[in-house]
Amino acid sequence: MIQSLYQRLSLTISTVLFIILISFVTWTQCVSEVSRSQAEQKLHLGLAEHLANDNPLLKQGVYDYKALESLFHTLMVLGPSFEFYFVDPSGKLVTYSAKPGDIKKQSVDLRPLLQLIEEPHNLPIFGDDPRSFDQQKIFSVAPVYNNDTLQGYLYVIIGSSAYDSIFTQISSSDHLFQHSAGLLILVIILMFVAVLLFRYITSPLKQLGDFIHKAEEAKFDLTELTMPQWSNSDNEVHQLGNSVNQMLVTINQQMAQLTELDSQRRQLLAHLSHDLRTPLASLQGYLELIEKQHAKPEQQMHYLQVALKNCTQLKSLIDQIFELAHLESGHANVQFEVFNLGELIYDILAKFALKTEQANITLTVQPKTFDAQVYSDIAKLERVLTNLIDNAIRHTPSGGNITIEVSEHNKQYALAVRDTGLGINAKELPYIFEARYKASNSQGCKKTHAGLGLAITSRLIRLLKSEIKVDSELGKGTEFTFAVRKATDALN
Known part of the structure; x- marks a missing residue:
């Protein structure tokens, strides 16, 4: 059973070529036969008229048919390629040059004869051959x-039966057979060359198909495949091969990313489960102590305060989880507007005044007064600054400083949140904005926190069409910087 494209193409094209060859040979023979008949009939068109005008038996009318038959035999000896017949006005044969046993028909159709007399230019015209029931010949x-x-018609057939016999013998001669054999060999050679050309043309396509099949078996893992090299030519198959290679590279990268994302999702779920379980277990424990009612009122109040603290921590974590999921879903709306950056910063500082005072941390703005009109989403920018300041407070020891610095750079204002806290290890800096990651400086931190603030901050910064950068050194502090657009330049 033929399966490959190369085999199907070879068989189809070979069959088509063979049919075309047979059709061409047949058509050529037909054209050659018609052309030969036309030439011979035109060459001998006046033969019957000359015989009728020059011969006394025919010139004055026919009376002696025996003498006319003898004349026909004599003429046939002189011209063996002709057959002579005398036909009465009804088409019946009166006399002829052939032997009586050779005649199959005793009459001929007069319509071709009259057509040749009236239209001698419309050649070839074929008439009935009395020696055959269905064959026709030029005349x-x-x-x-x-x-x-x-009295009748002198009817001369051009190409007698003897002529046909000799022509058949010549056609079947060894010389003609050799020519036919040579033509057949030439056709076979051409078909063989065509098959080789098809193999050359379709071999890259077969190579590409085999490679795609291997890629499917390897589940598109390029580590188990050797990609074929394709030239950068105008060959469409090579161009397709290059596209397939690039497609497989992209598929492999996307599969690797999906695998990594799935791993990160599992780790994030594990971390979130732990973060949720810790305050929930503490809350449950203290509530159970209160339920037993054996503790003193002072102890019960302490238990309630701890339980409330765990509830707050649990709510904060759940809120952050929902906020992060909303940001990653791509459905978060951004409403850009013009507002005063200084007013927003001092409003945020007012929220943290009590918290920094209790932690003995100094929170300042540089410069202290400035008038900066920016074009951004005020709610999301407030969330970013709140997260960064809260993160700085959490990792800054008592007596430390947190500074919010605003500087002008071309068409933007650069904001920096700088602290004198614990700092972050340089190896951990590329990962601190991942939701699943918790830096080592958070281990053992006594201040409660959810751990998703920087992940949320990074995604909010992207929505604000900016980019956040971090610079940190262990024991010296951390600085987060990003930019917001000026109102005048953003609206122009």
Whole structure:
């Protein structure tokens, strides 16, 4: 069973070529036969008329048919390629040059004879062959009159049976057979060359198909495949091969990313489960102590305060989880507007005044007064600054400083949140904005926190069409910087 494209193409094209060859040979023979008949009939068109005018038996009308038959035999000896017949006005044979046993038909159709007499330019015209029931041949014809009375027609067939026999022998001769054999060999060679060309053309396509099949078996893992090299030519198959290679590289990268994302998702779920379980277990424990009612009122109040603290921590974590999920879903709306950056910063500082005072941390703004009109989403920018300041407070020891610095750079204002806290290890800096990651400086931190603030901050910064950068050194502090657009330049 033929399966490959190369085999199907070879068989199809070979069959088509063979049919075309047979059709061409047949058509050529037909054209050659018609052309030969036309030439011979035109060459001998006046033969019957000359015989009728030059021969006394025919010139004055036919009376002696035996003498006419003898004349026909004599003419046939002189011209063996002709057959002579005398036909009466009804088409019946009166006399002829052939032997009586060779005649199959005793009459001929007069319509071709009259057509040749009236339209001698419309050649070839074929008439009935009395030696055959259905065969027709070219001829020459002339009417024979006695005074003005039509006695019949001199009907001369061009190409007698002897001529046909000799022509058949010549056609079947060894010389013609050799020519036919040579033509057949030439056709076979051409078909063989065509098959080789098809193999050359389709081999890259077969190579590409085999490679794609191997890629499917390897589940598109390029580590188990050797990609074929394709030239950068105008060959469409090579161009397709390069596209397939690039497609497989992209698929492999995306599969690797999906695998990594799935791993990160699992780790994030594990971390979140732990973060949720810790305050929930503490809350449950203290509530159970209160339920037993054995503790003193002072102890019960302490238990309630701890339980409330755990509830607050649990709510903060759940809120952050929902906020992060909303940001990653791509459905978060951004509403850009013009507002005063200084007013927003001092409003945020007012929220943290009590918290920094209790932690003995100094929170300042540089410069202290400035008028900066920016174009951004005020709610999301407030959330970013709140997260960064809260993160700085959490990792800054008592007596430390947190500074919010605003500077002008071209068409933007750069904001920096700088602290003198614990700092972050340089190896951990590329990962601190991942939701699943918790830096080592958070281990053992006594201040409660959810751990998703920087992940949320990073995604909010992207929505604000900016980029956050971090610079940190262990024991010296951390600085987060990002930029917001000026209102005048953003609206122009």
